[in-house]
Amino acid sequence: MRGIMIQGTASDVGKSMICTALCRIMSDQGIKVTPFKSQNMSNNSYVTVKGEEIGRAQGVQAEAARTLATVDMNPILLKPESGMKSQVVLFGKKLVTMDGMDYRTRFYEKGLEVIDQALANLAKDFSHVVIEGAGSPAEVNLNDRELVNMAVAKRADVPVILVADIERGGVFASIVGTLALMPEPERIKGLIINKFHGDAQLFKDGVQFLESYTGIPVLGVIPYMASHEIEQEDSLGVQAVQRIARVENPIELVICRHPYISNFTDVEPFLNEPDVTIRWAETVEDIGQPDILLLPGTKSTIADLRYWRKQGLGIKLQELKGNTWIVGLCGGFQMLAETLADPEGHDGIAIERERGFGLVPNMHVQFEKQKVVQRKNGLAAFSDAKVSVTGYEIHHGNVKQTDYPLISSGSSAEGYFHEQVLGTHLHGFFRNRECRTAFLAPIRKRKNLPVPLPEAVADPFDRWAQHVKSHLDWQKVEEIMEASL
16 A cells, blocks of 8 residues: 555644545545554544544545545554553454553564554555554663554655644754654655645745754644534544634533543544533532533543542532533443442453442442443434434443333334433433433523524534645645655
């Protein structure tokens, strides 16, 4: 396969988003392109059509490339748990839970084999690959056994473009320092300056300096786009999921930011509701008296349950009940149960019986070895409407049907909806606009807010790809990608 690899000077510089844009640009040109990231560390995962887990970014990039996501696109997924350990998901299935040192010493050779196998599998169906690195390639303490940056570029035999985030400052030092410390800097064939604010003409001198000092061409200066509407994977992206609505008496949505938060993108669709203000709470004191309090997913349900109970969230929930809508998603839903049991520690903490917040009567969670990983669709029954919903489930905790199920799916039912308490395991539940409208309807009625008219929005992948391509020397990128090293 021909290809290109996108590495960054640090985490959250925009590697995933640049890869997403390249996948769509190349797909528009009729190229059979696949995304690839050898090893991903994230609790925000994506479920393939076969019910397997990969990093969410590669699932999104596959959508941008107009192809089905497969486990070969992200063969190694690390899902952090409590106690400094991570769940190792290999080719979409949980393999083992390990701490960082064990993983580094015991898994390295296996990891190299997995990377080679995945790349070989992809080469059978695709002509080009867009590879995403992780963190920084200049982590000198890790580079002798790394599985995700220059080691992958070398095995795939592709050139590398280095991306730097100018928004955080220090862009010159971050690029020069990265090149000085990383292995094989000669493999870097281009630089991209990302998240630029203001007039790019003012950065001409900066471009000239970088090209003169490093001898590497600057391929583009990409302006910051505030609302691209493409799901983010990194928990650093949480800060982007907040907004002050510019209407009188808006709906206030407060989200509990768990220490082990996962699938935070479940709340991103509310950014499309112009009358909803979104903010995060890291303590009970931050919550206030919102219209909606949402408990999102978590990789360690019991650990996060204990974190919030210690702060007094149980008492706060009782105070809010009846006035505030309380919503639990996946692990957040499980926290609302009467009891949780995990005698074998599949959630991270072995416990025979843990008291939940008790907002869902007769709900008991049992954590089991076999993880539920599946795509699902059904019919959600709200007070005044029934809406088709679709999404995916990823959880160890199993729950028997509750007294007031939210979603019917064939002969089974799932979730809970009663007296301003809503819960479901279905990730992506609020991505359907009709679902959000039905949920928000009674709140809008109480606050005398009209239902906002839907806006015609361009495909976010097309919009983002056009934005990047218009500020990129695409011809030069193609030359770099097609040239042999």
